Amino acid sequence: MSNLDEFDPKEHQHLRYNPLKDSWVLVSAHRMKRPWAGQVEKPPEEHIPRYDPHNPLCPGNTRANGEVNPDYDGTFIFPNDFPALQPDAPCPGTDQHPLFQSKAARGVCKVMCFHPRSDVTLPLMKNEEVVEVIDKWAELIFENKGAMMGCSNPHPHCQVWASNFVPNEPALSDRCQRDYYQKHGAPLLLHYATQEAQRKERIVVESSHWLAVVPYWATWPYQTLLLPRRHVLRLTALTVEERQDLAAVMKRLLTKYDNLFEVSFPYSMGWHGAPTGPHLSEDNSHWQLHAHYYPPLLRSATVKKFMVGYEMLALEQRDLTPEQVNNMH
Numbered sequence: 001m002s003n004l005d006e007f008d009p010k011e012h013q014h015l016r017y018n019p020l021k022d023s024w025v026l027v028s029a030h031r032m033k034r035p036w037a038g039q040v041e042k043p044p045e046e047h048i049p050r051y052d053p054h055n056p057l058c059p060g061n062t063r064a065n066g067e068v069n070p071d072y073d074g075t076f077i078f079p080n081d082f083p084a085l086q087p088d089a090p091c092p093g094t095d096q097h098p099l100f101q102s103k104a105a106r107g108v109c110k111v112m113c114f115h116p117r118s119d120v121t122l123p124l125m126k127n128e129e130v131v132e133v134i135d136k137w138a139e140l141i142f143e144n145k146g147a148m149m150g151c152s153n154p155h156p157h158c159q160v161w162a163s164n165f166v167p168n169e170p171a172l173s174d175r176c177q178r179d180y181y182q183k184h185g186a187p188l189l190l191h192y193a194t195q196e197a198q199r200k201e202r203i204v205v206e207s208s209h210w211l212a213v214v215p216y217w218a219t220w221p222y223q224t225l226l227l228p229r230r231h232v233l234r235l236t237a238l239t240v241e242e243r244q245d246l247a248a249v250m251k252r253l254l255t256k257y258d259n260l261f262e263v264s265f266p267y268s269m270g271w272h273g274a275p276t277g278p279h280l281s282e283d284n285s286h287w288q289l290h291a292h293y294y295p296p297l298l299r300s301a302t303v304k305k306f307m308v309g310y311e312m313l314a315l316e317q318r319d320l321t322p323e324q325v326n327n328m329h
Contacts, residue, residue: 009321018217018316019180019188020173025217026317029324048119048154057155059116074129075136076113077160083109085163107163112136114156121156121264123254130247137235137271166279170272174287181286189288193227202326205253209245212253214322221298221305221320222260224253226291233287234273257295267295 007014013028056063059071065081085107092102114133115125122130166174180188196202196213204224205212215225226249232238238246257265274287298305298319311317 010324016217018215018219019192020176020217022172022176022179024315025219026315027321028317028319029321050117050119052118055118055155057111057113057157058118072113073116075115075132077110077136080109080111080159085109085161103165105163105165107161109162110160112158112160114158118155121254121258123251123258125156125251127244127247127251130250131243134235134238134243134246164277166275170275173272174275177288178286187231187286187288189227189290190231193229193288197229202322204256204326205249207245207249209242210249212249214326216322218322218325219316219318220294220296221318222257222265222293222295222325223322224293226250226253226293228289232289233284234276234289235271237289253293257293261297261301263301265295265297267293269293 006012009027010029013026015024016027017024051058053061055061057069059069059073059076062068063078063081067078067081069076069078085105087106087108089104089106091104096102112133114122115129122133125133177188180191184191193211197206197211202214202216203211204214209229210226211229212224212226214223218225228238228242232242254265257267269291271289271291273289274284296304305318307316
């Protein structure tokens with residue numbers, strides 16, 4: 001019997017290709033049998049008050065810059081009090097050595113509160129409240145949920161960053177999707193969604209308009225990829241029915257996360273869509289709107305996956321296969 005005949009993805013290490021990054025992931029499923037002697041996180045905070053007079057994101061409270069929040073009863077958007085990007089930063093200049101290059105970085109950073117209450121998260125919100133959040137998502141945004149993901153505030157919120165440059169991750173995704181489109185004549189992620197729908201090996205949640213899967217090339221233990229079933233370039237192109245369906249799918253997906261280890265599951269989440277601004281006049285047919293969920297929990301509510309050593313210096317690596325993870329959802 002040849003080695004190929006004996007291969008079992010649940011037992012033998014192998015490489016998987018990530019077409020959105022043109023890179024490879026090392027999968028070593030046999031490592032899940034080893035005893036865990038790494039860091040164990042403290043159990044997450046169990047009680048979050050509905051309203052905290054000291055929480056700067058609650059309605060009517062004063063933020064660090066002295067601004068007072070309105071008594072909002074839905075979503076609330078305001079300029080980030082500590083923005084990483086500002087609209088009027090000076091240009092570094094053009095006389096530069098090729099090994100010491102810099103260029104202007106300008107933009108706007110905003111914060112969006114999902115709900116007036118601090119003790120709710122998206123899976124606990126009503127469908128119409130989630131639809132209201134989706135309606136506000138018109139730019140590349142991301143959500144940090146949970147203190148271990150760097151979220152400094154328990155109030156349900158996200159950040160909106162708009163920049164005069166395309167960041168590294170979506171820029172790489174843009175190149176890979178463009179290359180695939182030129183070679184195959186169809187969007188990469190539209191082909192991928194069709195394949196996953198047929199194979200039914202990694203689907204977590206599906207509906208008439210959306211598909212959430214553990215991607216074949218996933219790096220994080222419980223990473224998921226959320227895809228529309230039709231060709232959509234940006235969030236702004238979603239129909240009313242697709243937005244309502246998206247709210248229901250997100251609630252189902254996030255409820256599964258919370259139920260997995262019976263904890264409010266931490267994650268970083270963000271949307272990638274075709275670039276805007278000066279790129280609106282370009283042909284972006286290769287793009288397909290999608291959202292990434294990157295949760296850090298590995299084996300339980302208290303064991304976290306770290307990106308260290310080999311992963312930082314050589315290659316992304318995971319122990320659980322995406323198929324094994326999907327069976328645990």
